[in-house]
Amino acid sequence: MSDLLRVENLTTWLATESGIITAVDDVSFSVRPGRALALVGESGSGKSMTCSSIMRLLPASGHIAGGRVLFEGEDLLAKSPAEMEAIRGRKIGMIVQDPMTSLNPLFDVEDQVGEVFRYHLGDRSRRARRPKVLDVLSRVQIPAAEKRLGSYPHEFSGGMRQRVAIALNIACAPKLLIADEPTTALDVTVQQQILALLRDLQRETGMAIILVTHDLHTVQRFCDEVAIMYAGRIVEQGPVAEIFARPAHPYTEGLLRALPQLGGQEDRLPLIPGQPPSLASLPAGCRFAPRCRRATDLCRTEYPDWMATAGETRRSACWYADEVLG
Amino acid sequence: MLRYLTLRIAQSIVTVLLVTMIIFVIIRLIGDPTHLMLPPEATEADRELLRQQMGLSDPVAVQYWRYLLQLLHGDMGMSYRFSLPALDVVLGRIGPTLLLTCTSLAIGILVGVPLGVASAVRPDGWIDFVAKAIALFGQAAPPFFFGLIFVLVFAVQLRWLPTSGYGGPQYLIMPAIALGWYSAAGLMRLTRSNMMEVLTSEYVRMARIKGVPERVVVYKHALKNAALPVLTFASLQFGILMGGAVSIESVFAWPGMGKLILDSIANLDYAVVQAAVTVSALMFTAINLAVDLLYAYIDPRIRYA
Numbered sequence: 100m101s102d103l104l105r106v107e108n109l110t111t112w113l114a115t116e117s118g119i120i121t122a123v124d125d126v127s128f129s130v131r132p133g134r135a136l137a138l139v140g141e142s143g144s145g146k147s148m149t150c151s152s153i154m155r156l157l158p159a160s161g162h163i164a165g166g167r168v169l170f171e172g173e174d175l176l177a178k179s180p181a182e183m184e185a186i187r188g189r190k191i192g193m194i195v196q197d198p199m200t201s202l203n204p205l206f207d208v209e210d211q212v213g214e215v216f217r218y219h220l221g222d223r224s225r226r227a228r229r230p231k232v233l234d235v236l237s238r239v240q241i242p243a244a245e246k247r248l249g250s251y252p253h254e255f256s257g258g259m260r261q262r263v264a265i266a267l268n269i270a271c272a273p274k275l276l277i278a279d280e281p282t283t284a285l286d287v288t289v290q291q292q293i294l295a296l297l298r299d300l301q302r303e304t305g306m307a308i309i310l311v312t313h314d315l316h317t318v319q320r321f322c323d324e325v326a327i328m329y330a331g332r333i334v335e336q337g338p339v340a341e342i343f344a345r346p347a348h349p350y351t352e353g354l355l356r357a358l359p360q361l362g363g364q365e366d367r368l369p370l371i372p373g374q375p376p377s378l379a380s381l382p383a384g385c386r387f388a389p390r391c392r393r394a395t396d397l398c399r400t401e402y403p404d405w406m407a408t409a410g411e412t413r414r415s416a417c418w419y420a421d422e423v424l425g
Numbered sequence: 426m427l428r429y430l431t432l433r434i435a436q437s438i439v440t441v442l443l444v445t446m447i448i449f450v451i452i453r454l455i456g457d458p459t460h461l462m463l464p465p466e467a468t469e470a471d472r473e474l475l476r477q478q479m480g481l482s483d484p485v486a487v488q489y490w491r492y493l494l495q496l497l498h499g500d501m502g503m504s505y506r507f508s509l510p511a512l513d514v515v516l517g518r519i520g521p522t523l524l525l526t527c528t529s530l531a532i533g534i535l536v537g538v539p540l541g542v543a544s545a546v547r548p549d550g551w552i553d554f555v556a557k558a559i560a561l562f563g564q565a566a567p568p569f570f571f572g573l574i575f576v577l578v579f580a581v582q583l584r585w586l587p588t589s590g591y592g593g594p595q596y597l598i599m600p601a602i603a604l605g606w607y608s609a610a611g612l613m614r615l616t617r618s619n620m621m622e623v624l625t626s627e628y629v630r631m632a633r634i635k636g637v638p639e640r641v642v643v644y645k646h647a648l649k650n651a652a653l654p655v656l657t658f659a660s661l662q663f664g665i666l667m668g669g670a671v672s673i674e675s676v677f678a679w680p681g682m683g684k685l686i687l688d689s690i691a692n693l694d695y696a697v698v699q700a701a702v703t704v705s706a707l708m709f710t711a712i713n714l715a716v717d718l719l720y721a722y723i724d725p726r727i728r729y730a
């Protein structure tokens with residue numbers, strides 16, 4: 100089956116106080132229709148910047164320096180702003196971390212959800228939009244939706260707001276939903292409900308999902324593929340089951356080694372001694388070398404090439420991938 | 426909402442009371458009108474008699490209390506200069522001042538807000554450059570200074586407009602622009618900085634994620650949020666412009682309240698000064714109250730609080 104989204108050598112620069120950093124460095128991955136890809140990595144590793152680059156919604160200090168983002172075969176980086184507006188919210192949706200701030204405080208739910216129908220499907224009158232708004236609100240399981248149409252964001256709990264955010268992003272049945280840590284800001288029980296909802300919606304609609312998460316248990320339960328990011332680069336990627344069974348990169352290995360000790364609902368990555376390097380002063384060779392117990396002089400001077408491992412389905416950016424694989 | 430409203434009305438009443446009380450005391454510190462009302466050869470006993478007739482020999486607190494009681498009946502005392510009820514004197518002059526301040530505020534809003542939005546959308550673009558220059562000039566000198574320059578250029582040199590006076594729109598243009606420029610500068614700066622902040626907010630980002638056209642993102646999602654503080658600022662501007670009108674009215678011989686207040690202070694016409702300040706304070710608090718209600722109408726977080 101051909102890819103729905105194919106990110107090739109995506110590189111994004113960011114102007115910061117300490118100079119221009121490469122927040123997304125030569126990142127490539129692909130997502131097939133109906134599948135879920137997990138993007139995992141410590142905070143600051145470039146996951147959100149990758150998502151924003153795909154959406155072409157970088158902060159003013161950001162700049163996509165190279166690569167291609169092929170969506171249904173067409174390069175999003177070559178699209179005009181108007182063409183991107185037509186794609187966002189209609190073919191690609193995105194939910195973000197903090198539902199407390201992602202809805203406009205001055206407009207009611209009907210208005211904010213209805214806008215999607217208005218600008219993508221041309222439903223000009225509020226009355227014509229209402230049944231569609233109600234339908235999508237009930238699909239994200241907002242109880243008594245008809246009573247909540249006139250409610251404002253501050254009248255909803257965090258979990259309910261995230262459901263509204265999901266509603267307006269799935270309203271036009273997008274092919275791809277990007278979920279950037281959709282549960283990090285929520286209570287533990289609500290986290291599980293939101294994940295279950297996303298999974299139900301995925302089954303129902305057949306959309307593909309990119310899920311950014313810290314929770315490796317969620318990756319295991321929810322996702323087909325995983326890409327692990329470290330300091331702006333992807334260091335290992337492939338099918339979840341294979342990588343969890345036999346990691347081919349010491350960083351993945353470190354994350355997984357600590358996994359059984361974590362409770363089932365811990366929403367943070369296991370601790371590996373040391374800190375990721377600052378993107379403003381990267382080491383010359385492998386970026387993980389200062390924390391890697393296998394590091395050699397080669398690692399410290401040259402960045403590892405991609406090593407195809409375990410057939411062509413997996414890749415690891417480690418000089419010693421085959422040894423790690425065991 | 427009802428609690429909020431009650432609280433705001435109570436606050437307004439306290440404000441009006443405080444302002445009138447202050448002016449009541451200050452004007453009595455400035456001087457004694459009986460010196461101006463009686464010929465210089467009058468004796469101290471004559472003046473004391475007049476003071477007693479006017480109620481000025483009572484303690485200030487008693488006078489103020491009497492003033493408040495009369496105020497309840499819409500009576501603000503008599504102007505000795507005009508031999509008319511002070512309120513009538515003030516109301517006769519309020520029209521020109523309101524015309525001037527409202528036109529100035531309208532200029533300020535119509536110029537300042539769109540410029541602020543345009544420069545926030547493209548910071549460091551050419552509109553931003555022009556807007557910054559306008560704001561810089563507008564706040565570099567007091568409005569009457571621009572008034573004088575306008576008179577020099579457009580009335581004396583070019584002879585396009587009358588130098589001063591009151592009548593058709595040709596008389597209004599220069600004083601209103603001189604005064605409006607000042608408030609345009611403040612409104613433009615505030616709109617720009619609010620818009621800059623709101624445009625980087627998460628809900629504006631979500632609007633873009635939805636694929637809403639950029640013009641809707643800017644003018645609906647961002648502007649409505651950025652407008653809230655601008656609204657409050659504009660209502661405060663109204664008071665500032667009424668103050669600024671005093672000097673502008675002098676420059677352009679505009680027959681408004683500003684000139685009336687200055688003349689009445691010079692003549693120690695207590696009743697007119699008090700009436701003018703009371704009416705201004707009432708108007709100012711009424712506008713602030715109306716803006717607060719509008720604010721609550723726009724912002725549901727206040728409406729339901």
Ligand SMILES: Nc1ncnc2c1ncn2[C@@H]1O[C@H](COP(=O)(O)OP(=O)(O)O)[C@@H](O)[C@H]1O
Pocket residue numbers: 113114115122140141142143144145146147148149158160378
């Ligand atoms: N708005 C921003 N301005 C400047 N730097 C940023 C901004 N957002 C993120 N960064 C920097 O970009 C890098 C990648 O950030 P991000 O993609 O948000 O990481 P993640 O989502 O994996 O936690 C980090 O070094 C972060 O400090």
Ligand code: SF4
Pocket residue numbers: 348349350385386387388389391392393394395398399403416417418419420
């Ligand atoms: S390349 Fe070397 S330093 Fe980097 S992860 Fe592999 S073994 Fe460790």
Ligand SMILES: [Mg+2]
Pocket residue numbers: 143146147148279280
């Ligand atoms: Mg992030």
